[in-house]
Amino acid sequence: MSSEFKYQRRVQFAETDLAGIVHFSTMFRYLEEAEHAMWRAAGLTIAQRGSDLGWPRLGAALEFRNPLRFEEEFEVWVRVASLKTRTIEYEFTIVRGRTVIAVGTMTSVCVRKYPDGTMKATEIPADVAQKLDAFAQ
Amino acid sequence: MSSEFKYQRRVQFAETDLAGIVHFSTMFRYLEEAEHAMWRAAGLTIAQRGSDLGWPRLGAALEFRNPLRFEEEFEVWVRVASLKTRTIEYEFTIVRGRTVIAVGTMTSVCVRKYPDGTMKATEIPADVAQKLDAFAQ
Amino acid sequence: MSSEFKYQRRVQFAETDLAGIVHFSTMFRYLEEAEHAMWRAAGLTIAQRGSDLGWPRLGAALEFRNPLRFEEEFEVWVRVASLKTRTIEYEFTIVRGRTVIAVGTMTSVCVRKYPDGTMKATEIPADVAQKLDAFAQ
């Protein structure tokens, strides 16, 4: 519990749609913002300039429980659910006060990027694994 | 197979990110575009002006197999996997030529919207169910 | 000078494009975020639930001086340049430290929204004009 990372945010106008609520695709952006904030809290960045490592998604899934509306404040709780040789799985809960907005998961893979644009799965660097481990308890 | 609906599209510049590929959250927008095009092909619209019915998401999930890049042309194949009293589940495959980009599902629920902003699950209208059934074989 | 409102923000990953910098259309979203934060600071909201008033754009323009990149922190300074009977003109400067990223303007008009979806320009309510005037010196 204490190892979860909390990311706080407010809904912006352009994130809503004609139904008056946050568009579901934007919820996935909230997950990513929380993930990257967690990396920063761990002293890391997902996009090191000059690095040939990348972290594309293998999968992403959300269940939506309640809508979010313009200007509402909410939290994204993120936890490292599994840290394997080449992949990281995150678990997320989006809440507004005590109301659960959505729960979900994302999995990323560590890749090496080549000059021709191809990417190949590779081992997660030891220091990255060690720093993210703080959010994996 | 013959009941699947095909939606064609080209990747736009603003849909890419600094990794040089389509951002994963945009892939979920592609699913929705295909869904709405399928509704139009069935003689329906997901957002009838003046209607108090809405179709919020219960869930959405994608597995990503290959990246998409700027200006590439791709197809989203969508099928109604299950049509229940109040919910619709769709199955999607995004392909570029013979390369599978992503596969996934989305589930929506039919709701009645009330003036105070609340929404309550309700039965899918008979004519909507009948028209979507063409894509459910 | 003292009447300008400052909005602070960090660049998110999905806001970048394949050129490795923030997409120019996102800069306009930053302006709007700053505008809405200024309204909140004035005790107002641009989208009062149940209200039949709206604030569509008449125009928006930006000159881009320097790029913004992933995870960079920046500020949007916003000022009410002109407050007329029915329109508000804002002036914006986006800066990262001492580096000017962009300068621009936006103009909104107060409209009354009718049940058939039409909108008609109307006078800005007195209390809104009074509260925004704090940022117009």
Next chain:
Amino acid sequence: MSSEFKYQRRVQFAETDLAGIVHFSTMFRYLEEAEHAMWRAAGLTIAQRGSDLGWPRLGAALEFRNPLRFEEEFEVWVRVASLKTRTIEYEFTIVRGRTVIAVGTMTSVCVRKYPDGTMKATEIPADVAQKLDAFAQ
């Protein structure tokens, strides 16, 4: 007149906001989509893989005349207003049938990108200028 390029499009759900109309920042994306389609029609691409040339914006401006709504079909007319040594200025009109939605301009500069991420204005290649000239009459 005959040298204008026409780009056709339909409004997608995620492009609307809680006011029920297309968000103004999305209108700028429509301009860019039209610009890039015009480049393709000229046998060009704005993002040649492996090229060290880029085309960042110097400015963008739109005046909004009428709203666009979900599923409406519209056209973006684009014309090269001025082609200088290092910059291109475009003029745009967005229309839905005979209704003008918005008019505006964008200016881009040709830059050479260096490995350290910096960019420096450079001359537009002769073949690019020649091909775009077809839309500049």
